[in-house]
Amino acid sequence: MAVEFIWDDLYSVGRADIDDQHKSIFSIANTVPDTLDKGMLNYTIMRLYLYxxxxxxxxxxMMKDxxxxxxxxxxxxxxxxxxxLQMISTELFDDLDSLARFKEFVHxxxxxxxxxxDMEYFEFARSQGGWKPV
Ligand SMILES: [Fe+2]
Incomplete structure (x- = not known):
């Protein structure tokens, strides 16, 4: 079954910049293929890693600030x-089990x-009077 990440406001950490980054991670995660498409798997892992x-x-x-x-x-x-993620990038993905493990990891x-x-820093920011304007 496809890994599908659908954004929900429940995931919001109260800052548009971080939420947007999390949304982008979801979009990349949604491109994990369902088949042993090694090229696509490697490409997705690399994008996830870099992003x-x-x-x-x-x-x-931001947490430091x-x-x-x-x-x-x-x-x-x-x-x-x-x-x-780095370790996973060296996997051979030659069976569906390795793909399932990767999907489980992503999820x-x-x-x-x-x-x-991430909710912990949101709670902390709230306890300090909320996020300062960015
Ligand atoms: Fe985090």
Whole structure:
């Protein structure tokens, strides 16, 4: 079954710039193929990798700017995610199990990370009186 990420306002962290980046990650994630199309798989992994590393840098800077106390922990999660993506990029994808594992990873990390960990900096920003205008 196709991995399909549909944006929901529930995912919003209250900042249009970060939400837009998350939406772009969803769009890239929606291009994960359903078949063992190695060229497309490699291309998607590369796009995810490049986009998420830029996005994580932006998020980390933003967390630093607001004095988010769990920055180091959050950064470690980002590092783990990019390391995992790098590892996946070396997979051969020669059976459907490897494709299923990749899809599970995309789902668990991308949506799971936004819904749980990214919400923590949103809550923190709210507790500090909300986001300052960007
Ligand atoms: Fe994050």
């Amino acid at each position: 998420t590393t830029d996005h994580f840098s932006a998020e980390e800077q 607001i004095g988010f106390p769990k920055l180091e922990y959050h950064k470690a999660l980002h590092d783990e995610l990019t390391a995992r 668990k990390w991308i949506v799971g990370h936004i819904l749980t960990h």
